[in-house]
Amino acid sequence: MSRSNPRVLSTLERAGGFASAQEIYALMQRDGQQIGLTTVYRSLQSLLNDKIVDVLRREDGEAIYRLCGESHHHHLVCKSCGKTVEIEGGAIEKWAKNIASENGFRDVGHTAELFGTCSNC
Amino acid sequence: MSRSNPRVLSTLERAGGFASAQEIYALMQRDGQQIGLTTVYRSLQSLLNDKIVDVLRREDGEAIYRLCGESHHHHLVCKSCGKTVEIEGGAIEKWAKNIASENGFRDVGHTAELFGTCSNC
DNA sequence: TTTAATGCAAATACTTTGCAGGAAA
DNA sequence: TTTCCTGCAAAGTATTTGCATTAAA
Numbered sequence: 001m002s003r004s005n006p007r008v009l010s011t012l013e014r015a016g017g018f019a020s021a022q023e024i025y026a027l028m029q030r031d032g033q034q035i036g037l038t039t040v041y042r043s044l045q046s047l048l049n050d051k052i053v054d055v056l057r058r059e060d061g062e063a064i065y066r067l068c069g070e071s072h073h074h075h076l077v078c079k080s081c082g083k084t085v086e087i088e089g090g091a092i093e094k095w096a097k098n099i100a101s102e103n104g105f106r107d108v109g110h111t112a113e114l115f116g117t118c119s120n121c
Numbered sequence: 122m123s124r125s126n127p128r129v130l131s132t133l134e135r136a137g138g139f140a141s142a143q144e145i146y147a148l149m150q151r152d153g154q155q156i157g158l159t160t161v162y163r164s165l166q167s168l169l170n171d172k173i174v175d176v177l178r179r180e181d182g183e184a185i186y187r188l189c190g191e192s193h194h195h196h197l198v199c200k201s202c203g204k205t206v207e208i209e210g211g212a213i214e215k216w217a218k219n220i221a222s223e224n225g226f227r228d229v230g231h232t233a234e235l236f237g238t239c240s241n242c
Numbered sequence: 243t244t245t246a247a248t249g250c251a252a253a254t255a256c257t258t259t260g261c262a263g264g265a266a267a
Numbered sequence: 268t269t270t271c272c273t274g275c276a277a278a279g280t281a282t283t284t285g286c287a288t289t290a291a292a
Binding site for chain 2: 057059079096099104105107110111117119
């Protein structure tokens with residue numbers, strides 16, 4: 001797989017660490033940076049692979065990418081405005097471990113996302 | 122807007138109260154029910170409007186609809202053989218509600234999946 | 243007759259892939 | 268040369284919409 005174009009990552013940072021592929025592409029175009037949409041998508045795939053970014057979905061299904069810290073966490077996302085709060089998942093980690101051992105599973109990971117409507121919407 | 126075709130709702134129920142438009146359409150086709158994909162989409166829109174169903178997004182962005190008020194469950198999936206266990210999510214529901222109110226969110230739903238290696242693998 | 247439901251086909255939007263030209267090692 | 272990066276164009280998938288036909292009231 002191809003490596004990430006560094007300008008894609010820096011554009012994502014500049015966008016507030018939260019943007020779709022289309023938006024990153026548009027931003028770069030507006031700045032006069034020469035790049036193809038394909039490269040933006042491929043770079044994001046690669047960043048995702050390296051766990052440098054995280055992917056969520058907007059209400060309309062568009063994928064939005066955001067920079068991700070190293071610690072395992074979850075998100076609480078507003079369905080209306082996209083506002084995102086990072087959640088520490090202590091309780092859910094414990095829950096996952098319990099469920100796993102109850103069912104004889106090992107090496108258990110998990111995904112969890114919360115979504116709703118924030119106080120401003 | 123057009124009203125919902127009742128067979129769409131009953132197919133969604135039959136699917137376990139959780140399916141995408143494409144899946145509902147395929148299910149109805151397989152059963153020999155005559156319906157168009159357009160009608161399935163329009164019916165789901167209408168059910169959504171009437172708050173009879175709820176919409177979530179799969180990881181790949183496909184919209185999945187579920188009956189409102191269904192006590193939904195989660196899955197524990199073996200990465201190696203695909204064995205799946207249904208999990209009752211009492212603990213996680215409570216967790217989600219707490220997190221939501223702590224952050225001033227309302228109408229909060231969630232997704233959660235566990236994956237690991239089962240005892241046979 | 244008037245209104246609502248239906249479904250085909252076309253249009254949209256996002257995303258991925260095939261392929262060939264060019265840059266880098 | 269060999270390998271990697273790039274981007275156009277085409278393909279793919281999910282979803283919506285225009286429009287004419289049909290069923291129902």
